[in-house]
Amino acid sequence: MRIEKRFRHTLLALALASPVTFATQLQPLPASAASARPIGVIDQVFAFHDAMPTGVTVSETGRIFVNFPRWGDAVPFTVGEIRDGRVQPYPNAAINTEDPDDPAKGFISVQSVVADGMGRIWVLDTAAPEFATPRPGGAKLVAIDLASNRVVKTLVFPPEVILPTTYVNDMRFDFRVGKQGTVYVTDSSVSGPGGIIVMDIASGKASRRLSGAAQTSVDPDFVPVVEGRPALLTKGTDGKPKALGVASDGIALSADGKDLYFSPLSSRHLYAVSTALLRDPAVSEAQLQAAVRNLGEKGASDGLEADAEGAVYATDYEHNGIRKxxxxxxWQTIVHDPRVLWPDTLSIGPDGYLYFTANQLHRSPGFNGGQDLRSKPYSLLRVKIDAAPAPTH
Known part of the structure; x- marks a missing residue:
């Protein structure tokens, strides 16, 4: 005991007596020092040097479509197709312009595009640039035939499912139920209740389910940490920074169509619910909420996707990755890479690759006191998963 005590006193005396000697021995950490290992081999499919993309979808023939919501960037067109080495307005430039006389016609601000496996892509128009109140009659789903590149169907959301706070975000299709199929859409409101909108494609009738439920709502204790710092901070009513709350966002449909997976962006939990219960008007909201299954933590996600083998994929924007x-x-981590800055939307292509956008959302001006910290280009990336997309029919 005496020897140990004397030794500690000697070390303390040395440290106090010669601080300069210790300081001069410090060296910068060499580049060869051990560091985190990346996971997954990612390819850059396309680099975006202009507006920031959010959504991506790959058709069954390998065509790639992207969208650019009108959040503040200069957005000449809100839906595009990547072809001939550049992004071109899709299906044309004219439809990518808002029609002030008829909000159901032109694209106002598109948040998501999804290929349906039936020769079409669907466009989800929020009609809410910069998260404003949706234009009356403007929030809609538009189907475009890929063979003719022409609009073949427009479904305007009924006013009873589009609240003043609604921000429709992502969608999944199932053509095994309903005369022409069913579509499930998340409401990822930043100021009101989240929820899931269920729409019958043939009739256009829709209902809000799990509206304001705990499972579709913001986790009140959630503060995302991205690149080592609290992220998505905006000014509260008291002028102090607060975390932005984004409700139900990512969505995926199981391969058999029986379960819908979803997650609020401001949460780390994955939830699942029976699609039969979602579609059944006789099931009360209380019964539906009780039937939602909490599948535990998966990390904080923006996009979700499912494959034909029963796996679910989730972006992990706090850890620059994707999990399966x-x-x-x-759970497995299939991508972890410092270049994957805010992985957003996921889409499985016919080539066995998982495609995803990395758009640096957390560096946007709205979350950094008006300062734009994004570093162009934004990226469309892919990783090999050797899986097919979940079937829709």
């Missing part, structure tokens, strides 16, 4: 949930509930 196996059918037995086990």
């Amino acid at each position: 949930r196996l059918p037995d509930g086990t």
